[in-house]
Amino acid sequence: MQQHYDVIVVGAGPAGTAAAYDLARGGSRVALVEKQTLPRHKTCGGGMPMLVGDILGFNELKDISSEAFVEADTTFMRHTYNFEEPVLSPMNGPQDSDRPLSLWMVQRSIFDYELAKRAASAGAELLDGLTVKSIEVEKKGPIRVVAERAGHAWTATCDTVIGADGANGVVARNAGLRKQRALAIAIEVEAPHRWGDGHPDLRPDVCHLEYGAVPQGYAWVFPKGDHLNVGAGVFRPRSNGGAEGSIKQELRGAILQYLKVLGVPRDETELKFMAHPLPIWNGLDRIQTKDDRILLAGDSAGLINPFFGDGIMHALKSGKIAAKCILENRSHQYTREIATEFKGNMDAALKLARVFYRWPHICYRYGVTRPGATRTATRLLCGDAVFQDISRKAIRRLRSGMRAEGIATDPIEITKNEEA
């Protein structure tokens, strides 16, 4: 007989594992279906606000410890422009002594697997190595999920599907959702590293950000236990387009240059470059079907912040919101809840991103390097501040910077007019 679940969650990344855990704890019969065999590599920088621990209830529920996956806890950012004009700044000011913030650095293979095991311990049925091929919806009757493992078909029925299957997800495609996608691209490598080698600012408590080397994007170096995660991404569309192949080549070049400048050069052939699309926020598209039986979460819903390019925290939050709506029998309110949580902040981030990535050097000089800017960035990343709070002031500052540099364009017009 065919298995029936209350909910089938497709994808065991942060969105899917968070949703499956909450659903199982709430008493739902839930399957968490993942196409790869766990633990699996996920192309990602693996940087996230430590407040993720609060979101997932680690301290309260005590069923998981951050020590299982946090490899470095960073409290400084080192910024450069074209690998010059370095600024090393703390993430916290004296006013934050009660509640200092930090950015956790994890390996996604470990982090995601811990969350998947946690969901399974709470009662979710974890089915890895199983690829969902299609979702069949009939007007009356349950949803049929058709999947495949090593050439063998698997089908099951359910009342609701959560599409947490990432940037290229089959669920959104099958359900005709998220048609207006804006895909950015990022590449990362893991470079083995011994602490003490290379530049003195290569430390386990420092994350590095470089703004000039990648037009319309940035590059990063994130510390991990025994390696550096070095990556680069393009977060805004290029006015002249740009073939994907040449953008990837450019990103590889920036990564190699970063390693060289930090005194830990690598040959291109020593590194495994991994590329993946980033579905950046471009306004709230349709993320649930009309009958409210299919909901999208995380990257599948396009919840990557267009300014920073981060998506882990939003994936976790959206997975939890989806679970809550289902458990409380109000799936019809899902999109509205997602809008309440993300829309204002993401829209304001998008406006600022249009300006920042157009004039990165001026933004660097008059914004990033200012005292307090790193603290603000940290608070924005952690969700302790929102882009609406800072964008007007930031654009005013940029305006005066542009005047000082003799540039006549008004950045406010750019925030209004440029296409997402």
Ligand SMILES: Cc1cc2nc3c(=O)[nH]c(=O)nc-3n(C[C@H](O)[C@H](O)[C@H](O)COP(=O)(O)OP(=O)(O)OC[C@H]3O[C@@H](n4cnc5c(N)ncnc54)[C@H](O)[C@@H]3O)c2cc1C
């Ligand atoms: C190079 C790079 C660096 C990044 N760095 C950061 C960072 O430092 N910090 C940050 O916050 N964000 C970062 N991001 C973004 C972050 O990786 C994503 O936002 C996050 O992974 C989204 O989580 P998710 O659960 O929605 O999807 P994913 O983590 O993509 O998980 C989706 C899962 O679904 C599975 N799946 C897909 N199709 C199927 C199918 N048909 N059947 C079953 N399973 C399926 C996949 O195998 C995958 O495990 C980065 C992204 C890239 C590309």
